[in-house]
Amino acid sequence: MSEQQQKKKAGVFDIRFVIGGLLGAYGIILILLGLFNATEEELARGDGLNINLWGGIGMLVVAIAFAAWARLRPVVVPADPT
Known part of the structure; x- marks a missing residue:
């Protein structure tokens, strides 16, 4: 597999989305x-x-x-930590 395919983004599990969602709701x-x-x-x-x-x-x-920060600079998580 190529290096690009092995990297995954944290997506909605990124803490910035959680904080942004709570601040937005409040x-x-x-x-x-x-x-x-x-x-x-x-x-x-x-x-x-x-x-x-x-x-x-x-x-x-x-x-x-x-939300913009998390979208523009996502956290990249390696697919296989070993």
């Missing part, structure tokens, strides 16, 4: 809370800034960065 939850559940009391605590919305957007951006 980010979407925070975005939804910021859009549909922002009360005047919560906005006053954040000095008029919708913290849930901006925090969720930040988490979603980081999740996309993790």
Whole structure:
């Protein structure tokens, strides 16, 4: 077999996909809370800034960065460790 055929990628088992997925899920939850559940009391605590919305957007951006990083620079696992 050629050297290229013996190498496999970690795929979805790459820890960057797991971290990106969790950050993305939490980010979407925070975005939804910021859009549909922002009360005047919560906005006053954040000095008029919708913290849930901006925090969720930040988490979603980081999740996309993790997914892009894992996709562009995959971990290569040797097929036969011996």
